Amino acid sequence: MVSADGDRAGTPQGFGGLPGGVAVSHLRVYDWPADDGVCGGTPHLHLTCSEAYVVTGGRGAVQTLTTSGYEVTPLTPGTVARFTPGTVHRLVDEGGLRITVLMQNGGLPEAGDAVLTLPPAYLSDPRTYAAATVIPADAPEEERERIARVRRDLALTGYRALREADGPEPLAAFHRAAAALVRPRLAEWRERWRRGAAAASAATGEQLDRLERGDVSHLAEAAVRAEQPSEYGKYGMCGRLDVYRAQ
Template structure:
């Protein structure tokens, strides 16, 4: 089998779709998440509360138990999670994964590339999330050793939990104005990135949709030539520090493409 170059461009003999390397199904992305341990200020273990501004996220629980705390315009909710649980939440849903024992999740994200490009906004207190410079400083992890990174991860988690608890307390009292304010700040934070996001979206989700339409048109004509260009793709796991836990992410934008060896 002949793989692609590290950048994902097919080498000799590797077939590709007209738009380049085929996207992960549906233009989504996938990762495996081991939710953080270590208690926060409220005594719960788990991840960093945040929301996505453009992408829906799904959890498929593969081990352990815990809960998903969410906050949106309908109020605060806690959903129990155990092996086999499958939940998803749309843009604007603040979510916090709570670990009650070995919680591991397969995460499927809509719009591959957008979350990595800043689609997520953490629920820091309003004086931070409303100031782009202070937000970037609080959100950015250092480039030092693992101890320094872990300290920074825990610090930003505590800061986001502090803001989340304020929002949840206000919502329980029927006051959703803080949530409105957070949404306004989130939009202001991500707005400068939208032009770049549109390029990413066009290269993944839009391209995938157009290619499926072209395949359906071909099949309707009795044309199966696209089957001759079939291939196997692989994206090895890459360990990372995530917002909710230790990630094994998969770079679906630059997969290895396995194709038949033309010499055989």
């Protein structure tokens, strides 16, 4: 599979990522209990990417918080749950929850298109935020798990404050803080989008133009690609991830 930064991805006809420029991963939701007695992952939102869960095993739920309020969506095998940018979400494990995750704009989520619901003091600048959230890839297994647990619990503190807030301003303030945190990376994100999801869409437009002219040459360039995950059991925000190369 050709990555978003590969040579062929720069032109619409050469886009070689997953259909629509999505990203895919396999998720085993954390079964770690929090201090509210609920097992699960780290609450966060995405700023530019919609997300979809295809539940493949176990059971659980996703708690969501938007300007429309708080909701709980049950998750059982066969459920497809999806939500748009700005949705604060917390995955809950009620017994072996397994999910295939589809992310819009492959490459952007991997480049940081997510902000955890940390208390406001941790959202003041990118360095402070990173110190509380980054899990060093070369750290021992025990240390990576410890950091993942600590940041999950810290994000739950901020999440509960947002849920219990009286009025919309605390959530709006979190939105503003999240946007400020990622602003230094927007030029990089735009380039990833251009080479990924935008290129995938442009490729369809080019193919429609060709068919309209009676040109079927792109059909002769058909190709089949397959790959295994590039990493297994990565500590993600919601659980342990089997991931594929970012597109």
